[in-house]
Amino acid sequence: LVCICICVRMHTTTKCASARQQHSLEWKAQLYAGDVLGVYWGEFLTARQYILRHEGVPKATCTWEEQLFIEERNERLSELSEGIPMGGYNNSGTYCVALPLTRGDTPHDLPSHIDAEDPNFSSWSRYINHADTDNILHYYDKTRMNACNIVMRIGPPGSCLVYFVTKRDIAEGEEIHFDYGPRHPCSLMSF
Numbered sequence: 001l002v003c004i005c006i007c008v009r010m011h012t013t014t015k016c017a018s019a020r021q022q023h024s025l026e027w028k029a030q031l032y033a034g035d036v037l038g039v040y041w042g043e044f045l046t047a048r049q050y051i052l053r054h055e056g057v058p059k060a061t062c063t064w065e066e067q068l069f070i071e072e073r074n075e076r077l078s079e080l081s082e083g084i085p086m087g088g089y090n091n092s093g094t095y096c097v098a099l100p101l102t103r104g105d106t107p108h109d110l111p112s113h114i115d116a117e118d119p120n121f122s123s124w125s126r127y128i129n130h131a132d133t134d135n136i137l138h139y140y141d142k143t144r145m146n147a148c149n150i151v152m153r154i155g156p157p158g159s160c161l162v163y164f165v166t167k168r169d170i171a172e173g174e175e176i177h178f179d180y181g182p183r184h185p186c187s188l189m190s191f
Contacts, residue, residue: 025124025127025128025129025175025176026173026174026175026176027170027172027173027174027176028172028173029172030169030170030171030172031166031169031170032166032169032170033166033167033168033169034165034166035165035166036163036164036165037125037150037163037164037165037166037176038123038124038125038163038164039123039125039161039162039163040097040114040116040123040125040126040152040162040163040164041114041116041122041123041125041162042095042114042115042116042117042118042121042122042123042126043114043115043116043118043121043122044111044113044114044115044160045096045111045112045113045114045115046109046110046111046112047112047113048066049069050093050096050112050113050115052066052069052070053069053070053073053093053115054091054092054093054096055093073089074089076118076120077089077117077118080118080119080120082119083118083119083120083126085117085118091117093113093115094117095115095116095117095122095126096113096114096115096116096117097113097114097116097152097154097162098112098113099111099112099113099114099154099157099160099162100154100156100157100158101157101158110158111160114160114162125164128150128164128176128177128178129175129177130177130178130179130180131147131148131149131177131178131179132147132148132179147177148167148177148178148179149166149167149168149170149174149176149177149178150164150165150166150167150170150176150177150178151164151165151167151178151179152164152178153165164176164178
């Protein structure tokens with residue numbers, strides 16, 4: 001049994017003018033190193049569902065149920081007026097987190113990813129923006145800061161638990177960021 005105490009803190013979501021950054025999260029209270037911020041949740045996908053949704057499978061190779069799965073998802077996303085995923089239907093799994101499987105698991109039956117692309121089926125944490133783990137030059141006052149101030153943790157294999165922990169103290173009003181990883185499109189861009 002894993003017990004995790006979730007720190008519930010008030011946060012604000014703001015829209016940004018930048019085309020690549022639609023939302024940001026700023027905390028309204030001081031956070032301390034080691035605080036657990038919250039859980040990353042969304043739809044649980046099996047490996048096959050992930051491939052159907054994000055890697056594009058020819059329709060002729062899909063079962064009727066799989067075609068229905070894709071059509072329902074596309075219809076649901078087309079009805080969104082707020083929180084539309086970057087890239088729309090073709091977001092390439094941008095909002096997915098891969099889950100570890102335990103030895104002996106059959107991947108086609110168990111959740112292999114958490115997909116937070118739909119704001120109606122996910123938490124506020126889908127709006128956390130990317131930052132590299134390296135220090136960056138602060139835009140306004142030109143001081144060095146560690147922009148990646150939280151880290152994603154994944155529970156033991158089979159638990160489907162994904163949560164965020166602060167890496168350092170975070171001041172009231174500071175935006176929170178984590179590193180999406182080396183294969184994420186934000187990590188591959190140069191700004």
